[in-house]
Amino acid sequence: MNGKRKILIIGILIAIVAALGSIVFYYWYENTYYVSTEDARVSGDLVSVTPQISGKLLELNVAEGDTVAKNEILARQDMNGFPDTNVEQALMRSPIDGVVVKKQGTIGEFLGAGSSVISLVDPNKFYVTANIEETKLEKIKIGQSVDITIDQYESKKFTGKVKSIGEVANSALSILPSSTSGTFTKVVQRIPIKIEFDDFEGKILPGTNAIVKIHVK
Structure with a gap:
């Protein structure tokens, strides 16, 4: 009986040592390699779409999650007394192919030049x-x-x-x-x-x- 008990204890100790050795080897390997x-x-990289002039927002053609193409018109402002030859300044175009992740403008809101209206990201x-x-x-x-x-x-x-x-x-x-x-x-x-x-x-x-x-x- 004592012999069997001794063998059992030795077997348990070997198993513990093997388990500890495996753990040590695992952490050594992970930390080394x-x-x-x-x-x-x-x-x-977020890209902001901003107005070139100050004025009331008349159109906002996108929603969050929309996919847009580079140079696509996303919004339009009131010309606010500017001559028709400067109509391009009232348009907000997408600078990249991307996805709209944030829309901050509201139709009818007065926007200052340089304020962020739409945020895009290239997926x-x-x-x-x-x-x-x-x-x-x-x-x-x-x-x-x-x-x-x-x-x-x-x-x-x-x-x-x-x-x-x-x-x-x-x-x-x-x-x-x-x-x-x-x-x-x-x-x-x-x-x-x-x-x-x-x-x-x-x-x-x-x-x-x-x-x-x-x-x-």
Whole structure:
């Protein structure tokens, strides 16, 4: 009986050691070959459509979610005493092929020149912005492959490549002043990097959360 008990205990110890070894190997492998973060989100460059002159908004031909073509007329203002030869100044055209993500103007509203009326984004130029800890930044190189998981599509995997690495920590752009008291606590800073999609299908929403896994070896 004692022999069987001893064998059982040895077997349990071997299993525990094997499990711990597997866990240690897993974390070693992940930290050696990848840099991962959940502090990432889908981004897109917003383009604003603004009036060239001040005047009342007479027409607004789009709604949020509409797809528009470059140079398409999206809105029209009252000429407000301008000669007919300047009619182009009263028109607001789309500067890009894109999707309307925000509409701020209302028909009948007086708009000042340069105010944002419509915000557009090019859905073919989405990218992921990921914030990487400064202690891991030396492992990151432009062109490295990236596995991307987007919360919007949990079961679907995307791939991409590191496009650029930020030149400043996020904290340096904060509007809050740094602490000058004696209670300073050192915090690991995060540097933004831009990840370009290799290819993607489906509708991805800018601002949605993502998880990235960068192949560093």
